[in-house]
Amino acid sequence: MINVGVIGSTGYAGQQLVWFLHRHPQVKISFLSSHNHTGNPFSNTYPNYRNFMQNICIDIHEAEQQLSTIDVLFIALPHGKSFELAKKALALNVKVIDLGADFRLKDAALYKDWYDLDHGCPQLLPEAVYGLPELHRDKIKKANLIANPGCYPTASILALAPLLKEQLVIEESIVVDAKSGVSGAGRTANIATLYTECSESIKAYGVASHRHTPEIEQELSLLNGSSFCISFTPHLVPMNRGILATCYGSLRKKITKEALHDYYQAFYQNEYFVRVIDTIPETRNVKGSNLCDIGLCIDERTGRVIVISAIDNLIKGAAGQAVHNMNLMFELEEIAGLDVLPMIP
């Protein structure tokens, strides 16, 4: 059994992680920490677990003292909060999977630019692995520190990776117009995410300034072999879960839809969690699962390719991917604990 601890277990991503860890056949949850719910049963905050989860939430200090009892630490905290914890865990040979943003950007200066914060342990960046299994499986297997990708980047990179790997599109032409459910905003008392403020409305936010932008650029540039900028616009949609990324790029040369589809199929042929489909993705078709659906269109009139991807933001965009990474790091079956089909409606 793998002994695990979760920091930030009562946020939505943390809780979703607990959901998968609870059902994982090779995992034992050693502790759950929660800043806001210390001392209370986890199932008070999330009554869906009533009868099935007895853990009492501990605070972060107690969690630190229990680090030596676990094999892997999951950190689901806002950015800037993982530095010290990761250092301490790694020093004790505890593997770390950080669901936050602190180790995603390879360049500490870039982190400072986008997060307006000095990076707290740049010395760890070289060993941190960007935990997108479809792109970095081998490195993940050997990693001790995983930067679990952001939700938008997961959807965006999976949609665009094949195009950039083969330089099929003009890099500067790329536009990612992404739409997310409200759970992406977290479980924090906030007027902007009240039911009455979100339902019956859609809006863009963080236009030309969202912090997931450099993460997408970093990974796509790495694949493409050249550095470039994209336009990324997130939107808030009145639904609990799901991200749909509509990605546009101008094709370098003509390609048929069939050829493109075959290429995507081949690119992802060994990937259990990626489905290249011949229809247009809907987030409902992946809701509740670790799957990513990718659909392809070619707009012959404009010479653009439009790639649309759909994920469950809390699962493939956070907790499910984190468990996938753990499975790789501990040489478990990749889908262990993650074999859940999407549930409709």
Next chain:
Amino acid sequence: MINVGVIGSTGYAGQQLVWFLHRHPQVKISFLSSHNHTGNPFSNTYPNYRNFMQNICIDIHEAEQQLSTIDVLFIALPHGKSFELAKKALALNVKVIDLGADFRLKDAALYKDWYDLDHGCPQLLPEAVYGLPELHRDKIKKANLIANPGCYPTASILALAPLLKEQLVIEESIVVDAKSGVSGAGRTANIATLYTECSESIKAYGVASHRHTPEIEQELSLLNGSSFCISFTPHLVPMNRGILATCYGSLRKKITKEALHDYYQAFYQNEYFVRVIDTIPETRNVKGSNLCDIGLCIDERTGRVIVISAIDNLIKGAAGQAVHNMNLMFELEEIAGLDVLPMIP
């Protein structure tokens, strides 16, 4: 392995049933039938199953010809459509679990009254068992024909059963005010259940005339030992899943909340799927699971007890309960295939 066939697999209840059968470790799906989607892959209608379910939907005649290859037939059709199928299956020693209404009422005349249709095989009614495991477990184990309870009756009966077993309330005082998500209306093209007709609104329907009423009365009267009528009012709520039943009854004599809670706990102490809780149920806490949450309040000012139950209408109210019944009939572990926690948000 248990070989199963599903008639009506592309309705919402049928599809949810497929979801659980697919993950059930001791089940092999032999065939899926669908009137509207005959000849098409099941995963075309429900793309959430893409890559994971290869079945092509067959029509009902083909299904009949394959009856001899299966151990149990699930029927998820509108009322009035199960008579012939059930007869044929039982004649071939195939067990039948009918998710529809045709075998729920013991009295064929009552069926005629409420469904405005002559019962097609009253001779089968004596052997049909009302498939609510918490009340009829032993009979279910020996049954060949299960009448799987309606969604509203499941929530209502589980809420009220302990009260009636001990005649704690005045029977005629009972009011069940129930609220359901839209999936209860099925996957049929219908203006009344369009997004634009249901969202941002709530309404009652079938007031004093809903067909689930006699089913609730039958089971409660059986427990109580006397015959009586209740008031039952269903409502349509803008959500996909879930039923909340708010049940009112006038107490015969005073009882403390603690005593009542203890009694309910004892009544359901061996029931994995029923949680007697000390807070007020919300449907989200059971969504995606076969659980039923029950909360209790005593209104001392009026001498009423208010029992509130929450279920997922497609699972505990239909497909999950059907699988539970199958598990009992085939002496499998009761929770086989059903060990899924509710997913929030």
Next chain:
Amino acid sequence: MINVGVIGSTGYAGQQLVWFLHRHPQVKISFLSSHNHTGNPFSNTYPNYRNFMQNICIDIHEAEQQLSTIDVLFIALPHGKSFELAKKALALNVKVIDLGADFRLKDAALYKDWYDLDHGCPQLLPEAVYGLPELHRDKIKKANLIANPGCYPTASILALAPLLKEQLVIEESIVVDAKSGVSGAGRTANIATLYTECSESIKAYGVASHRHTPEIEQELSLLNGSSFCISFTPHLVPMNRGILATCYGSLRKKITKEALHDYYQAFYQNEYFVRVIDTIPETRNVKGSNLCDIGLCIDERTGRVIVISAIDNLIKGAAGQAVHNMNLMFELEEIAGLDVLPMIP
């Protein structure tokens, strides 16, 4: 022109009030106060008013200093906050319409019981008029202090008033099962009313303890001529607006549906804002308007009458009714400013 001031203008009820006052042909808004948004343009908080409302929110102290410039003060504050303001305004001969709870209960001891707070000016209670125009029109016309009814009481009392006026039902048999949209919870940062906590779920709350209960009982008892208790259960529904009240009562003697309908029609025949309908109400049919729809069913099997009412909680349940009261107090046309049809979908 009537000069008006609004205290608590940036809550949902306050804002809805501004919406109607802005379009009212005989009203001039003198000031808007807001605790949380003092010093900011009202249209920053509510950008729907951009270009159409130039007011800067002031604080309550400044508002007090401007009392002498207005004819009527609307107070939309939480309970316990209106005592001093009302006293000051009345002393200056400014009429007061309080959308909060402070002057609704005639009995200061009852207020203390339910609100756990000593009443701050019981001496004003005798002159306060419960502002339900359909019941108290004449008193409202002469009043200086209006206690604007709560949202649930408005729906419940209008549904039940005709029954109690003629003692058609056994008083103790009354059960009101009410369902409200989330705006009823106000515009406050609160985890429980986040989109992700409310959508796809329904729950009861305040069971047998909600503070609107004594208000309903007071008004119904007044009509009926005897004192009694009812059971009242509010529920939270995933929609922005609307209250549906499903009201049950045991009939004293048989009455046909037609006779009952005729009686209700006659009872409300001069009421512009009440529609006695021959179908079952849905909240969408009154959304955005000051209307109340009332539908009637008789359950012959149980001898109960079921009366269902639907209102827009922010309008007939708060702001619209407040404006209606103002119109009466100032001898304006009753529907002035309120002539807005419900908008579907």
Next chain:
Amino acid sequence: MINVGVIGSTGYAGQQLVWFLHRHPQVKISFLSSHNHTGNPFSNTYPNYRNFMQNICIDIHEAEQQLSTIDVLFIALPHGKSFELAKKALALNVKVIDLGADFRLKDAALYKDWYDLDHGCPQLLPEAVYGLPELHRDKIKKANLIANPGCYPTASILALAPLLKEQLVIEESIVVDAKSGVSGAGRTANIATLYTECSESIKAYGVASHRHTPEIEQELSLLNGSSFCISFTPHLVPMNRGILATCYGSLRKKITKEALHDYYQAFYQNEYFVRVIDTIPETRNVKGSNLCDIGLCIDERTGRVIVISAIDNLIKGAAGQAVHNMNLMFELEEIAGLDVLPMIP
């Protein structure tokens, strides 16, 4: 008074039109036609109008016979159905405002390409005026036949018009990623638009093939003085109303956000219904009104401008704009009947 007739009055756009016509001070509704509800009171289909609208729906033949009694005919039918009606009405000197697509494209061959249908009266195309008042006010005033713009084109053209008028962006770089509420799909029994199929999900549809594309291109090319293609992708969002259009274009040369904002302000300075705002639009801020909010961002990293517009698809995108056109054609005050503020929440 202007006497008006409405063909297709029980669709969502038709009904919204009735809503505004009913409140319009200078309009008398002569007849409402409805294919599906002929012979029934309009308020049976839309109970929000109960007591306030007595019209019985007539069929189209009866409507044709009443053409001589009206001044203007509104047609809200699917494409391909307006040709004959328009001809007949115009022949009787009745002005025509067609909310459908039949007269929007100036080029009958283009109509054939996109709608797969021969144009039924190309001879009327030269006199048809594209009814976007902000661009074609003068022509609208003199027109007898108005092609009321599509919902997506209204949002897209208003967002992009100033950019193209001054050739600020490279035309071929334009991408319009648009999101619509479900009412855009109409009030037709259809599985794809059931509550249970749309809620908790977002999807794209009609990618690179939606029929509103050539309409957007026609109007933008006209402004720009050159012909070009854009990429247009519509999405379906779980909300009743609203369109958000996120429009991307590569700037020809640098411009500051302030300068761009000033230019947009100047461009729309006399437009009552267009608000150029300094924040990011949300559809809720225009819901229930004829307003269009436009927000501007410049992405300096990529050299793109991102213009976001928000409208209520049934109002500014259909019925409200139709009434605006009528006001212009009959020399009424432009905002007559349309002076309704957005309602939140």
